[in-house]
Amino acid sequence: MLDDAQASDFEAHLAGCARCAAHLDEFAGMEPMLAMLAEAPSAVPGARPVPHVPEKPAPRLLGGLMDEVARKRHRRSRRSRYWVAAAAALIVGGPVAAFAVTSGDDDRGGGSVAVGEPHPTSPAEDSFFEHMTEKVSATDPTTRVGATVGMEEKAWGTHTVLELKNVKGPQKCTLVAVSKTGEEEIVTSWSVPQWGYGIEGATNPTAKAPLYVHGGAAMDREDIARFEVRTFDGERLVEIGA
Structure with missing residues (x-):
C-alpha cells in the first residue's frame, strides 16, 4: 500500500528495529490476501471495489481507533491470547483499520505479572512466559526502574527477553x-516513547503495559555475571544480577 518513498523509509527503519520486524512476521501470512484485494477485488466473491483514498487518516481519527483497540485488549484477562487474523481498510471518505482476533485460555505461569492483570501478547512476551527457562529480576532504588530478564541457553549463546517497567521517555536504551x-x-536496544512503559497508575493503557523485547548474547549463560539497562547517554537505569 506504500508508494516507493514510503516503502524505502519503512525498509530502512525495519533494518534496525527488532520490534517492528517481529510485528511484520505476524502479518506475513496476510500478504497474499491483501495482494488479492488490492489487485483483483472482483476475484473475491461478494467483494466491493477498493475505493481510492485521497488522503491519509486524520491523526485524531487514527489515534482514537488505536486507543479503542488498546482499551479493548486491556479489558481481557491475562489468560486471553490475541493473534491478528485479518486487516482491511474499506470505507468511503477515510480509511479505517479493522482487526479480527481470536482468544483462548492460556495458563502461562511465572513472570512478574499478577493474576488478573491485563495481559496482551506479542512475540517477545509469548517467549518470555513460555520459553524462558530462567528469570532474574531487580528494581533500582534510585530510578525505580524494574526489570526481569528471561534467559534460554542456545548453541550460539544466550537468548534473552527483557520485561521492563516504570521507565519514562522519551529516551533510547540498551x-x-x-x-x-x-x-x-x-544484547538489544530500543526507544522509549514519551509516555513510557509499565508506569503504575497510568491512565493510558499503552503506558501501563510493560515493554517486552527480544535479544541475544554470544556469551554462554554460565559466563554472564549481570545485565544492565542503560540509556544511550550512559546512565544506568537498573542492574540485574545473573
Whole structure:
C-alpha cells in the first residue's frame, strides 16, 4: 500500500528495529490476501471495489481507533491470547483499520505479572512466559526502574527477553550483558516513547503495559555475571544480577 518513498523509509527503519520486524512476521501470512484485494477485488466473491483514498487518516481519527483497540485488549484477562487474523481498510471518505482476533485460555505461569492483570501478547512476551527457562529480576532504588530478564541457553549463546517497567521517555536504551571477566556485550536496544512503559497508575493503557523485547548474547549463560539497562547517554537505569 506504500508508494516507493514510503516503502524505502519503512525498509530502512525495519533494518534496525527488532520490534517492528517481529510485528511484520505476524502479518506475513496476510500478504497474499491483501495482494488479492488490492489487485483483483472482483476475484473475491461478494467483494466491493477498493475505493481510492485521497488522503491519509486524520491523526485524531487514527489515534482514537488505536486507543479503542488498546482499551479493548486491556479489558481481557491475562489468560486471553490475541493473534491478528485479518486487516482491511474499506470505507468511503477515510480509511479505517479493522482487526479480527481470536482468544483462548492460556495458563502461562511465572513472570512478574499478577493474576488478573491485563495481559496482551506479542512475540517477545509469548517467549518470555513460555520459553524462558530462567528469570532474574531487580528494581533500582534510585530510578525505580524494574526489570526481569528471561534467559534460554542456545548453541550460539544466550537468548534473552527483557520485561521492563516504570521507565519514562522519551529516551533510547540498551540491554548490556556483562561477563564474569568484565567483558560487555549489547544484547538489544530500543526507544522509549514519551509516555513510557509499565508506569503504575497510568491512565493510558499503552503506558501501563510493560515493554517486552527480544535479544541475544554470544556469551554462554554460565559466563554472564549481570545485565544492565542503560540509556544511550550512559546512565544506568537498573542492574540485574545473573
